[in-house]
Amino acid sequence: MRGLFVTATDTGVGKTLVSTLLVRGLMSRTIPAIHFKPVQSGFITVNGTEYPADLAFSRSLIEPEGDLDAYCKKRSLFAFRMPVSPDFAAEKEGKSIDPAAIVARANELASEHLLITEGAGGVAVPLAPNYLMADLIADLGQPALIVARPGLGTLNHTYLTVDHLRRRGIGIAGIVVSGYDAGDISAERNLRMLAEMNGLPLLGILPRILGLDTERPGWVTPEAADALQERFDWPRIIAAIGA
Ligand SMILES: Nc1ncnc2c1ncn2[C@@H]1O[C@H](COP(=O)(O)OP(=O)(O)OP(=O)(O)O)[C@@H](O)[C@H]1O
Ligand SMILES: [Mg+2]
Numbered sequence: 001m002r003g004l005f006v007t008a009t010d011t012g013v014g015k016t017l018v019s020t021l022l023v024r025g026l027m028s029r030t031i032p033a034i035h036f037k038p039v040q041s042g043f044i045t046v047n048g049t050e051y052p053a054d055l056a057f058s059r060s061l062i063e064p065e066g067d068l069d070a071y072c073k074k075r076s077l078f079a080f081r082m083p084v085s086p087d088f089a090a091e092k093e094g095k096s097i098d099p100a101a102i103v104a105r106a107n108e109l110a111s112e113h114l115l116i117t118e119g120a121g122g123v124a125v126p127l128a129p130n131y132l133m134a135d136l137i138a139d140l141g142q143p144a145l146i147v148a149r150p151g152l153g154t155l156n157h158t159y160l161t162v163d164h165l166r167r168r169g170i171g172i173a174g175i176v177v178s179g180y181d182a183g184d185i186s187a188e189r190n191l192r193m194l195a196e197m198n199g200l201p202l203l204g205i206l207p208r209i210l211g212l213d214t215e216r217p218g219w220v221t222p223e224a225a226d227a228l229q230e231r232f233d234w235p236r237i238i239a240a241i242g243a
Contacts, residue, residue: 006144008148022237144171154177
């Protein structure tokens with residue numbers, strides 16, 4: 001399936017920020033992209049109603065005038081209240097995650113849009129018995145884009161993520177680093193090492209934005225998002241997506 005599967009080395013690394021900017025950037029290039037977040041644990045409250053947190057954030061920068069409820073319904077499938085591992089969040093609500101339903105919805109959306117699918121956590125997050133996030137990436141047949149942290153620990157986490165995806169035969173478009181701080185003693189070297197160790201291109205380097213909180217829709221202004229989108233290697237991304 002065309003598009004990208006945005007995964008990361010861990011939870012809270014920057015997938016929602018990156019997915020949102022990718023969709024905006026593609027749309028500004030007249031490519032009809034959509035942020036698909038099939039599995040979400042964690043809601044936020046907007047005007048007294050609960051919504052899946054990541055979609056509430058992306059909507060604030062992608063369709064700020066549109067109806068939030070309709071925006072989320074179209075783009076989410078298994079959304080749970082508790083901010084814990086998705087399989088556990090589902091169990092707590094007496095539900096389960098059906099991977100076949102995710103693939104079916106993805107196919108529906110893909111008839112009109114280029115899918116930027118956002119995972120939850122990293123590649124080995126359990127979704128159902130004997131079924132990990134990497135199995136979903138393989139079933140969707142999308143190339144993975146890995147969001148990585150810039151600092152200490154990222155070489156190990158990113159290498160393990162790449163290794164796991166490659167063992168499963170999943171293609172990897174490249175790496176995006178989120179939270180880059182030029183003042184960090186190892187940051188610049190880490191960028192070089194991330195590319196070298198994994199034989200992958202860096203598709204974007206997003207700077208550290210002090211105070212960023214993706215659980216606060218509207219915190220990132222459209223002007224700030226435009227500037228961040230400049231940090232992506234668009235020709236490479238568009239080639240990887242097959243747009
Ligand atoms: N470039 C950045 N600058 C500063 N903080 C960042 C940056 N990228 C990510 N963060 C921090 O990480 C948090 C989580 O980011 P984001 O929601 O994009 O991660 P995620 O990988 O989508 O998480 P989840 O697994 O919950 O979906 C942000 O609220 C922010 O605190
Ligand atoms: Mg997210």
